[in-house]
Amino acid sequence: MFCRVPLIFSLIPIASAFAITPVDPSRQLVVSVPDQKLMLVENGAKVATYPVSTSAFGLGDVWGRMTTPLGYLAVEKKIGDNAPVGAVFHNRRMTGEVLQPNAPGRDPITTRIIWLRGLEVQNAHAFQRCIYIHGTPQEKMIGRPASYGCIRMKSSDVAALYDRVPLGAIVQIIPERLPKTVQALPAQLANTLVASAAPPQNQIHNGARLPKVAKAPVVHPTTSGVALSALAAPPEHLTQNQPQAQTATRNQDQLGSRESNGTMTAEQMRMAGALAAERQKAKLALNKRL
Numbered sequence: 314m315f316c317r318v319p320l321i322f323s324l325i326p327i328a329s330a331f332a333i334t335p336v337d338p339s340r341q342l343v344v345s346v347p348d349q350k351l352m353l354v355e356n357g358a359k360v361a362t363y364p365v366s367t368s369a370f371g372l373g374d375v376w377g378r379m380t381t382p383l384g385y386l387a388v389e390k391k392i393g394d395n396a397p398v399g400a401v402f403h404n405r406r407m408t409g410e411v412l413q414p415n416a417p418g419r420d421p422i423t424t425r426i427i428w429l430r431g432l433e434v435q436n437a438h439a440f441q442r443c444i445y446i447h448g449t450p451q452e453k454m455i456g457r458p459a460s461y462g463c464i465r466m467k468s469s470d471v472a473a474l475y476d477r478v479p480l481g482a483i484v485q486i487i488p489e490r491l492p493k494t495v496q497a498l499p500a501q502l503a504n505t506l507v508a509s510a511a512p513p514q515n516q517i518h519n520g521a522r523l524p525k526v527a528k529a530p531v532v533h534p535t536t537s538g539v540a541l542s543a544l545a546a547p548p549e550h551l552t553q554n555q556p557q558a559q560t561a562t563r564n565q566d567q568l569g570s571r572e573s574n575g576t577m578t579a580e581q582m583r584m585a586g587a588l589a590a591e592r593q594k595a596k597l598a599l600n601k602r603l
Contacts, residue, residue, distance in 0.1 A: 340477075346383075391425070414467070
């Protein structure tokens with residue numbers, strides 16, 4: 314997922330630039346890539362679970378790769394208050410069009426946008442890459458990796474979730490299955506995030522450098538398998554002003570043999586994301602020449 318952001322954001326550290334909304338540890342979303350599910354946790358208790366779709370291009374937070382980042386993030390912005398279910402958004406503005414679920418030939422962002430910012434080095438580009446939790450008319454694809462980096466939900470589900478998730482809510486994206494026992498966010502981590510998200514006023518007025526966001530515990534990949542959906546060309550809103558992708562360094566033949574098994578580990582999904590982005594970039598360049 315890519316989008317336009319003010320130029321100033323590219324000149325200062327991402328973690329400091331968007332450390333504006335204080336985090337709210339009482340609310341937490343846990344997104345499981347293997348399960349393709351999102352769990353809403355309130356005060357340590359599981360209250361709801363929804364099916365979702367993460368990226369079809371794998372995991373990671375590298376520019377030019379349409380991948381879903383892992384780790385701890387927070388809800389920085391919410392867009393779409395009182396919008397009709399199925400309302401179409403372009404550049405985060407409603408177009409006036411409303412789509413029914415599984416409308417043929419359409420793949421825009423719909424209903425609500427929950428915009429995330431990263432709290433760790435491993436997901437520091439999430440806000441600039443426009444990593445959202447949002448609705449989609451492609452509801453038949455929900456439950457398997459099908460997005461271009463965001464977390465997709467059914468329109469009715471994201472509308473319900475939107476009303477229950479405040480700004481600052483913690484979002485944890487994991488390469489593991491949803492935990493059976495729900496635990497509250499560790500107090501030490503919660504205190505660190507709150508402190509880093511609310512810099513002292515004297516530092517702001519004096520122009521001093523803002524404190525760095527402390528790195529939360531790293532989530533290590535597991536060997537859980539995830540079905541890889543077919544890669545498709547991204548919709549129009551994802552092809553504007555894309556930064557140049559880094560060159561993939563993995564062996565494509567080796568990756569192809571693993572894809573033939575039908576499931577991929579978290580590390581293999583990272584490899585798939587890099588190669589798929591390179592293929593997509595080449596295809597877009599060819600279309601421009603033609």
